[in-house]
Amino acid sequence: MQPSSIVNDRIARIAAHLQPPNDSQMGDLRRENCRAKGASGGFKVAVLGAAGGIGQPLAMLMKMNPLVSVLHLYDVVNAPGVTADISHMDTSAVVRGFLGQQQLEDALTGMDLVIILASVLRKPGMTRDDLFNINAGIVKTLCEGIAKCCPKAIVNVISNPVNSTVPIAAEVFKKAGTYDPKRLLGVTMLDVVRANTFVAEVLGLDPREVDVPVVGAHAGVTILPLLSQVKPSSSFTPKEIDYLTDRIQNGGKEVVEAYAAVKFADACLRGLRGDAGIVQSAYVASEVTELPFFASKVRLGRTGVDEIHPLGPLNEYERAGLEKAKKELAGSIQKGVSFIRK
Numbered sequence: 001m002q003p004s005s006i007v008n009d010r011i012a013r014i015a016a017h018l019q020p021p022n023d024s025q026m027g028d029l030r031r032e033n034c035r036a037k038g039a040s041g042g043f044k045v046a047v048l049g050a051a052g053g054i055g056q057p058l059a060m061l062m063k064m065n066p067l068v069s070v071l072h073l074y075d076v077v078n079a080p081g082v083t084a085d086i087s088h089m090d091t092s093a094v095v096r097g098f099l100g101q102q103q104l105e106d107a108l109t110g111m112d113l114v115i116i117l118a119s120v121l122r123k124p125g126m127t128r129d130d131l132f133n134i135n136a137g138i139v140k141t142l143c144e145g146i147a148k149c150c151p152k153a154i155v156n157v158i159s160n161p162v163n164s165t166v167p168i169a170a171e172v173f174k175k176a177g178t179y180d181p182k183r184l185l186g187v188t189m190l191d192v193v194r195a196n197t198f199v200a201e202v203l204g205l206d207p208r209e210v211d212v213p214v215v216g217a218h219a220g221v222t223i224l225p226l227l228s229q230v231k232p233s234s235s236f237t238p239k240e241i242d243y244l245t246d247r248i249q250n251g252g253k254e255v256v257e258a259y260a261a262v263k264f265a266d267a268c269l270r271g272l273r274g275d276a277g278i279v280q281s282a283y284v285a286s287e288v289t290e291l292p293f294f295a296s297k298v299r300l301g302r303t304g305v306d307e308i309h310p311l312g313p314l315n316e317y318e319r320a321g322l323e324k325a326k327k328e329l330a331g332s333i334q335k336g337v338s339f340i341r342k
């Protein structure tokens with residue numbers, strides 16, 4: 001064999017290896033999935049948008065999570081390569097890749113937790129809302145698939161603008177007759193992670209010892225840190241409050257990261273397992289304000305959100321921030337709802 005044909009042969013074999021499973025292999029896959037679940041008692045997780053900047057590290061960290069027995073990686077590009085990479089990790093979760101919309105239903109069937117990251121990304125100078133026109137349609141299509149293939153799954157919505165994509169998801173599920181508000185969660189954990197880090201810097205503490213409640217939603221003024229409720233109990237100068245509020249609200253302009261998405265997914269899985277006292281912030285259908293969706297601390301359980309915590313006492317600065325947040329958020333929610341009801 002000529003060296004070039006050896007190389008071509010090898011490439012062909014690698015390409016074949018990277019091919020997503022065909023229909024008969026899917027039968028084997030389902031049996032394999034059942035064995036995997038039975039063996040470890042773990043959960044089946046799908047990551048939609050798995051080849052992106054957040055998707056790849058998230059996929060790697062989910063593959064390392066012992067609560068995950070099956071990991072489905074779906075994207076419209078590069079899913080086979082990312083899947084091959086992740087699947088060589090010597091941890092127990094079975095990893096499968098799914099490429100393009102024709103494989104969406106296979107990616108979703110039987111999932112316990114679906115993480116939606118699929119998106120175009122904002123460029124410098126854009127707001128999260130500038131992504132609406134494209135991402136609204138992407139999230140709609142993915143949620144239609146979820147309603148059909150895994151209507152009982154817990155859904156983590158990360159694709160921006162979260163303030164609108166969660167109402168979009170809710171409307172899609174309502175239309176399909178599968179809506180369960182306990183199972184639909186917008187991921188705002190990154191705001192809490194940032195708040196803990198920045199407040200710890202100011203206080204000179206370890207961020208792991210700091211708890212900053214952040215309520216509202218996930219964009220600009222709708223991200224409302226409640227510095228009066230920081231634990232351990234602390235006081236801040238007006239200058240520190242302005243600095244911290246601004247930095248927490250605009251952290252997404254500095255860097256976008258996967259850690260918070262992983263931390264939140266892990267909390268959802270521990271809730272599904274039945275662990276007690278799993279409390280994290282999320283943007284959910286809520287009655288803590290007059291708006292239909294709002295982020296605050298929630299207790300996670302076997303069926304998703306078991307309890308929504310109230311906001312607690314706010315000082316004057318925070319009450320003013322809440323009014324601003326509600327005004328902007330009302331418009332973002334309506335925009336999402338109208339996109340589906342139009």
Ligand SMILES: NC(=O)c1ccc[n+]([C@@H]2O[C@H](COP(=O)([O-])OP(=O)(O)OC[C@H]3O[C@@H](n4cnc5c(N)ncnc54)[C@H](O)[C@@H]3O)[C@@H](O)[C@H]2O)c1
Binds near residue numbers: 048188
């Ligand atoms: N809620 C949060 O805290 C938070 C944090 C980080 C990122 N985000 C958001 O998450 C999203 C993903 O961020 P990223 O940095 O990974 O972006 P990215 O552009 O790097 O990746 C997005 C991925 O989605 C894929 N994609 C596009 N259309 C798709 C479709 N129809 N179906 C499946 N996949 C599709 C792309 O191919 C790409 O691989 C963005 O909307 C970002 O704003 C939110």
Ligand SMILES: O=C(O)C[C@H](O)C(=O)O
Binds near residue numbers: 122251
């Ligand atoms: O800000 C972004 O565009 C992504 C994400 O929502 C973030 O907060 O980092």
